[in-house]
Amino acid sequence: MRQLIGLTALAVVVALASATAMAQLSVDDQIKFRQSGYTFMSWNMGRIKAQVVDGDVPYDPAQVQRAADVIAAIANSGMSALYGPGSDEGTGWKPTRLKSEFFEDLDKVGEIAGRFIEEANSLQEVAASEDPDAIASQFNNLARACGTCHDNFRASE
Numbered sequence: 282m283r284q285l286i287g288l289t290a291l292a293v294v295v296a297l298a299s300a301t302a303m304a305q306l307s308v309d310d311q312i313k314f315r316q317s318g319y320t321f322m323s324w325n326m327g328r329i330k331a332q333v334v335d336g337d338v339p340y341d342p343a344q345v346q347r348a349a350d351v352i353a354a355i356a357n358s359g360m361s362a363l364y365g366p367g368s369d370e371g372t373g374w375k376p377t378r379l380k381s382e383f384f385e386d387l388d389k390v391g392e393i394a395g396r397f398i399e400e401a402n403s404l405q406e407v408a409a410s411e412d413p414d415a416i417a418s419q420f421n422n423l424a425r426a427c428g429t430c431h432d433n434f435r436a437s438e
Contacts (some may be wrong), residue, residue: 308365312373313365318355325351326424329404333417342411349408349416352423356401361394378436393430400426 306314325348331338332345369379383390400423407419 285423296362305361306365308367308371311363311365311368312371312377312379314373315360316375316377318358318360318363318374322352322355325349326420327425329408329416329420331414334420340413342408345416346405346408349405353401367389375390380436382432384436389433390423393433394427397426399421 328338328348329352332340338405364379364383366384367379369381369383371377400419404416404419404423407415410416
């Protein structure tokens with residue numbers, strides 16, 4: 282019991298320290314971190330797309346699984362903490378394309394983000410089947426979920 286209490290206390294301290302660290306991020310750092318996360322996710326999506334959707338690259342089940350694992354990890358990483366007030370204006374590695382409408386309908390944002398997470402987790406599961414057709418289908422579901430957010434809350438370049 283004492284060990285459980287100690288672990289719980291440690292978890293609370295880590296959570297508070299993480300929240301404090303995130304609260305101290307500048308708007309530009311929030312933008313940089315989310316741009317980096319989405320860029321890395323995009324690269325991994327490209328690896329899957331090239332293999333099971335376009336067929337430009339020979340299918341490698343292990344590589345597709347690793348890419349799907351990364352996408353799911355990013356989706357579940359708490360990226361919402363990188364959308365602080367004012368982060369619709371500013372520059373990370375480049376100027377943000379986040380529309381201010383993002384902050385006006387947080388219920389819609391939550392719904393879209395929840396669907397994105399579900400689709401990313403499903404891609405990770407389907408990748409384990411090593412069925413290229415099933416992976417391609419789920420990849421397209423994930424791409425549509427991404428597109429929904431882009432269509433609503435991302436300005437074009």
